[in-house]
């Protein structure tokens with residue numbers, strides 16, 4: 001069995017996707033950390049250039065504006081992310097949906113500057129009519145995508161996870177044997193630390209929220225695994241006594257009601273973990289837990305317990321990823 005990788009622990013960081021990235025890696029002697037930093041930033045810049053809904057020049061924005069009937073050639077990474085997005089959409093019975101762009105904008109969570117408030121019924125119907133992952137048509141083994149008219153992809157719930165995977169793959173290809181990669185809270189770990197053990201990460205329990213007691217902190221072992229958490233509380237607004245979160249229920253076109261405070265998923269890729277965290281948020285703590293159990297998925301929910309507090313539930317597969 002292979003143990004300690006020779007080298008020392010190095011930390012790198014930067015900005016991407018409106019958030020931060022950080023990498024801890026075991027650097028071989030004489031590693032060029034500046035060059036590594038540049039390669040990581042380049043990989044993440046590629047994801048942004050392809051999938052950012054906040055940059056009009058990105059592939060995803062140009063596709064949105066393409067004339068109806070146009071077949072659109074996808075860059076390789078984009079095609080891979082879309083493939084996974086469609087897979088999760090199908091497997092989650094549409095709870096995850098990469099075509100919600102019009103609804104994300106309508107509710108004020110997009111780049112259009114639309115105020116965050118409950119939209120009118122007509123506008124909601126129009127945005128819903130343009131959405132729906134079954135409208136996606138591809139050819140050439142998924143490398144070409146049809147713009148049927150009005151289709152507006154949103155890969156924001158999966159792109160950060162993909163960024164983690166892409167950086168990890170980049171580091172491996174550069175000969176790095178062990179690293180912990182984080183993009184905006186989604187984290188992947190491969191290889192072993194110098195002490196021979198896998199990376200450990202703390203799963204945030206609840207964000208500082210005075211009204212509820214803290215949940216126990218959970219520590220995961222990430223042995224060639226990734227973890228993603230959905231449900232940050234900055235991306236929501238309240239109106240008439242109700243909170244509207246940035247995760248939309250594709251069945252209604254309305255933000256998920258009573259969204260779990262957080263949903264955490266462990267998977268072999270950060271991309272899958274990220275997408276499933278969103279899918280399970282849409283399903284809700286009760287249905288989501290049952291779904292995850294049936295599929296053998298590693299998932300943890302922190303959700304309202306009905307008496308003003310929070311309750312933590314997790315699948316057996318999640319439990320087995322916890323550090324002893």
Ligand code: ADP
Nearest residue numbers: 095096097104156157229230231232246247248
């Ligand atoms: P979280 O950390 O809460 O999962 P993400 O940034 O990963 O947040 O994903 C939230 C974003 O995903 C939203 O801002 C929106 O762009 C998009 N989104 C919202 N609802 C869905 C959904 N049901 N399926 C796929 N993407 C969604």
Ligand code: MG
Nearest residue numbers: 157158274278
């Ligand atoms: Mg997500």
